[in-house]
Amino acid sequence: MSDLDSDLDSAFDPGSFRSLGHRVVDLLADHMAAAARREGPVLPPFTPMQSMDRWPADFPARGGEDPIALLARVVSDSNHLHHPCYVGHQVTSPLPWSALLDFAGAFLNNGSAVYEMGPVSTAMERSVVRWFAGRIGFDPLLADGVLTHGGSAGNLTALLAARQHAASCDVWEEGVTPAGALCLIASDQTHYSVRRSAQIMGLGGRSVVSVPTDTRYRMRLDALAASLRNAKAEGCTVVAVVASAGSTATGAIDPLDAIAELCAEYGVWLHVDGAHGGGAVVSDRLRTALRGIERADSVVIDAHKMLLAPALATLVVFQNGRRSFETFSQQAVYIFGGQDPTETWYDLAQRTLECTKRMLGLQVYASLKVLGTSFFAAYVERMYDLGRAFGELVAQRPHWELATVPEGNIVCFRYAPPHFANANEFQAHVREAIVREGSYYLVKTSLRGKTYLRCTLINPRTELSDLEALLLRVEAEA
Ligand SMILES: Cc1ncc(COP(=O)(O)O)c(C=O)c1O
Structure with missing residues (x-):
C-alpha cells in the first residue's frame, strides 16, 4: 500500500474520528466552563507580529503535530467570546448546539x-x-x-x-x-x-x-x-x-x-x-x-x-x-x-x-x-434589558456620560470628570489598558467628536455586576 493509501485510511478512519471528535468537544467544553468562571484573559495580549511568530508557515512534509495540542493553543490564543466579560463587537458567543450544527454542516x-x-x-x-x-x-x-x-x-x-x-x-x-x-x-x-x-x-x-x-x-x-x-x-x-x-x-x-x-x-x-x-x-x-x-x-x-x-x-x-x-x-x-x-x-x-x-x-x-422560539425571544429581551439597566447605572454615576439612552444592548459611555484635560484620549487609553490586561474586551467609537467606550451585551452570561465592575475599573485608572 502506498503512503497515500495508508494516510487516507487513517485520515478517514471512523474510529479515530470518533475519538478525536470526543477530545475536541472535551477541550471546548472545558474551555467554556473556565470562561463561564471568568478565568483567563478575554483577549490574550499578542500583537499581530507576535501572533505571526506563534503561527508560522512551518508545515511538515509528513505531519505529526498533535491535533489536540494544536487546538488547545488555538483556544488559548483566541479572543474568548464565551467569557462573560466579552462585551465588544457584535459577534456572539455561539450556542454550543449551533456550533455543533456548524460542524455537522461542514462535515456534510x-x-x-x-x-x-x-x-x-x-x-x-x-x-x-x-x-x-x-x-x-x-x-x-x-x-x-x-x-x-x-x-x-x-x-x-x-x-x-x-x-x-x-x-x-x-x-x-x-x-x-x-x-x-x-x-x-x-x-x-x-x-x-x-x-x-x-x-x-x-x-x-x-x-x-x-x-x-x-x-x-x-x-x-x-x-x-x-x-x-x-x-x-x-x-x-x-x-x-x-x-x-x-x-x-x-x-x-x-x-x-x-x-x-x-x-x-x-x-x-x-x-x-x-x-x-x-x-x-x-x-x-x-x-x-x-x-x-x-x-x-x-x-x-x-x-x-x-x-x-x-x-x-x-x-x-x-x-x-x-x-x-x-x-x-x-x-x-x-x-x-x-x-x-x-x-x-x-x-x-x-x-x-x-x-x-x-x-x-x-x-x-x-x-x-x-x-424553541421563546428561548430566543427571552434571550434577546434579557440582553436588551441588561443594556437599558447598564445605561441607567452609567447615568446615575457622577462624571459618566451616555452617548444616548440605549435602545437595546449597545451602550456607548465615557468617563469625563471636569478636571480631565483630554477626555477623548482617556477613553482610548483606558480601553487599551483594560483590553491588554485581559479583564474585559470592549471597543470604542467616535460620535460627534467625542470618543466613547462601547459595549455590546451579547454574551448571555454577562451580568450587571460585571458591568458595574467595569465602571469601577475605569474610575481606578483615572
Ligand atoms: C447594522 C449592521 N449592518 C451590517 C453589518 C455587517 O454585518 P456582517 O459583519 O455580518 O457582514 C453590521 C456589522 O456589525 C452592522 O452592525
Whole structure:
C-alpha cells in the first residue's frame, strides 16, 4: 500500500474520528466552563507580529503535530467570546448546539447552489426565511429570500435587487448608465457595508446621500424628505432608502414607520438593515420598537448577532419574493435550465452572489427547532434589558456620560470628570489598558467628536455586576 493509501485510511478512519471528535468537544467544553468562571484573559495580549511568530508557515512534509495540542493553543490564543466579560463587537458567543450544527454542516458539506447539492439545507433555508418573514409582518407565502454569509453580503444582495428594480434597463447586462443617474439614501449612522455596496454596484460612494441624525442618532425625517425631494428635482432615481434597526455604533432604531410612509409617497424601495437589531422580531415585546419594518421591501437580519449562531448566517428577506430573483437569475443554462426562477426557487444561487455556500439554514432551523422560539425571544429581551439597566447605572454615576439612552444592548459611555484635560484620549487609553490586561474586551467609537467606550451585551452570561465592575475599573485608572 502506498503512503497515500495508508494516510487516507487513517485520515478517514471512523474510529479515530470518533475519538478525536470526543477530545475536541472535551477541550471546548472545558474551555467554556473556565470562561463561564471568568478565568483567563478575554483577549490574550499578542500583537499581530507576535501572533505571526506563534503561527508560522512551518508545515511538515509528513505531519505529526498533535491535533489536540494544536487546538488547545488555538483556544488559548483566541479572543474568548464565551467569557462573560466579552462585551465588544457584535459577534456572539455561539450556542454550543449551533456550533455543533456548524460542524455537522461542514462535515456534510451540502453547499446549496443547486437543490441537489443541499436538499435538506435548501428546505430549511426556505422555512426559516418564511418564518422570519412572518415575524417581520410580511405575508410568508408572498415573501421569500435567501441566506448569505453575513450582513455585508446581505445588504449587497438586497440593494442589488433594489437597483435592478429602480433602473430602467437591465443593469446586469448593460451596466449603470449614465453616471449619477442612481443614488442611495442612508443616515450618517449607516453601516459601512451600505456605502461599500454602492461602490461595488458601480454607483460610486458619492451616490450615497447621507441623511443627518437626531440627538439619539436616528434618521431625521425632515432631512430624509428633503433628500427625496432633491433627488426628484435633480432627476436622480433613488435605488433605496436604507434604514438602520439598529445602527452599529449605538443601536439606534430609525423611525421605520414614518420612513416607510415617505418611501411610499415617493415610490422608493425601503431596505431595513436589521443585521444587529432585526433579531428582536422574535420577541412580541421588542417587536413594537420595530413598527414599520413590515412595510419594508427588504430586510436583513444576522443570526450570528442576536440569535446566538456562529458566524456567519444572514437572512435576506424580501416582502415580494419575486424581487429576490431580480438580480441573479441570469441564464446559466447548464445549472438552472433556463426556467422561470420562481419555478426553480430551490436553486438558491439564483438569489445570491454566492455559488457554493455552507449549510446556513441548518444552524438557524435546528436551533429554533431544538431550543424553541421563546428561548430566543427571552434571550434577546434579557440582553436588551441588561443594556437599558447598564445605561441607567452609567447615568446615575457622577462624571459618566451616555452617548444616548440605549435602545437595546449597545451602550456607548465615557468617563469625563471636569478636571480631565483630554477626555477623548482617556477613553482610548483606558480601553487599551483594560483590553491588554485581559479583564474585559470592549471597543470604542467616535460620535460627534467625542470618543466613547462601547459595549455590546451579547454574551448571555454577562451580568450587571460585571458591568458595574467595569465602571469601577475605569474610575481606578483615572
Ligand atoms: C447594522 C449592521 N449592518 C451590517 C453589518 C455587517 O454585518 P456582517 O459583519 O455580518 O457582514 C453590521 C456589522 O456589525 C452592522 O452592525
